[in-house]
Amino acid sequence: MTQLPTCHAIARKGHAADATLTVTLSYEDRFLRRKVLTADSGEAFLVDLAHTESLDQDDAFLLGDGRAVRVLAAAEPLLAVSGADLPRLAWHVGNRHTPCQIEAARLLIQRDHVIRDMLARIGAEVTEVTEPFTPEGGAYGHGRTHGHDHSHSHGPAPVQAHAHAHAHSHSHGQDHGHSHGHDHPHDH
Template sequence: MQTAHHYHGHAHKPASDRLILTYEDRFLRRKVLVLASGGTLLVDLAKTTSLDQGGVLITTEGDEIAIEAAPEPLLSITGEDMARLAWHIGNRHTPCQIERNRLLIQPDHVIADMLVRLGARVEEVEEPFTPEGGAYGHGRTHGHDHSHSHGPDDHHHHDH
C-alpha cells in the first residue's frame, strides 16, 4: 500500500492515479482510501486538511495522486435575486458553490424550504461539489470547525 504524507493544491507532473471523493470525504487527516485504479492509499497528513478538486497528494515514492470531486446529491438554486439567495445561504454558514446563474448546496430541507419562500427554484441534481472557501478557509458543514469564534461583540446571528 502506498502512503501519502503531503498535499499540494495543484499538480506538478502527470498524476499516477486518482482519488474521487465527495465534499465530506475530502476532509481528512489519516485514512485508507481506494484509488480509481482499485489500489489503496494510506493518507497520513499532519493535520485535518480539505483536499480540493485539482489538488494532489504526494506519496512517499514521489508519485502524485490527483484529487477529483465525486458526483453527489445536491440542490441547484436559481431565482430572480441571486444575490439575496446567496446572502441567506451564507448567513447560515452553508457551504455553497457559486456559479454565474445558479448556486449549489448540499441537501437541506429546512434551507430549501426557506429559499422557496424567498422565490427560489430548487432542483435536486447529482454533480461534483466544490464550494467556495470563504474568509475562514474551506467551506464547512456543522460537523466541521468554522475556525472562528462568535464572541459577545459579534453582531450577526444564526437562524438554525
C-alpha cells in the same frame, strides 16, 4: 502484510506533480487527516497528514514513492438554486453557514429540506441535481463548519436585551480551541 504507499503531503491545484492516479471523493470525504483511500484504479494508499486538510478538485496526494494521486470531486446529491435575485439568495444561504458553490446563474448546495423550504418561500427555484460539489473555501481558510456551534441573533433586539459573548469551539482531530468575546456586566 504489504505496506501501503503513504501520503504525508499534498499539492494544491496548479502545483501538483503529474498525477498517474486519481481518487474520486465526495465533499465530506475530501476533509481528512488519516485514512486509507482507494484510487479509481483500485490501488489502496494511506493518507497520513500532520493536520486535517480540506482538499479541492485537482489537488493531489503526494505518495512517498514519488507518485501523485489527483483528487476528483464525486457526483453527489445537491440542490441547484436559481432565481431573479441570485445575490439575495446567496446571502440567505451564507447566513445559514451552508457550504455553497457559486456559479453565474445558480448556486449549488447540499440537499437539506429545511434550507430548500426557506429558499422556496423567498422565491427561489430549487431543483435536485447530482453533480460534483466544489463549494467556496471561505474568507478565513477552508470554510468547513464541522462541529462549529454558535448562537447569536440576526435580527433587531431591544437595547435592554443584548449580549456580547460569542464563542466558537471546534475539533478536527486536533487538540485546539478558541473563543471570542468578553464578559462584563451591563447596567441598563
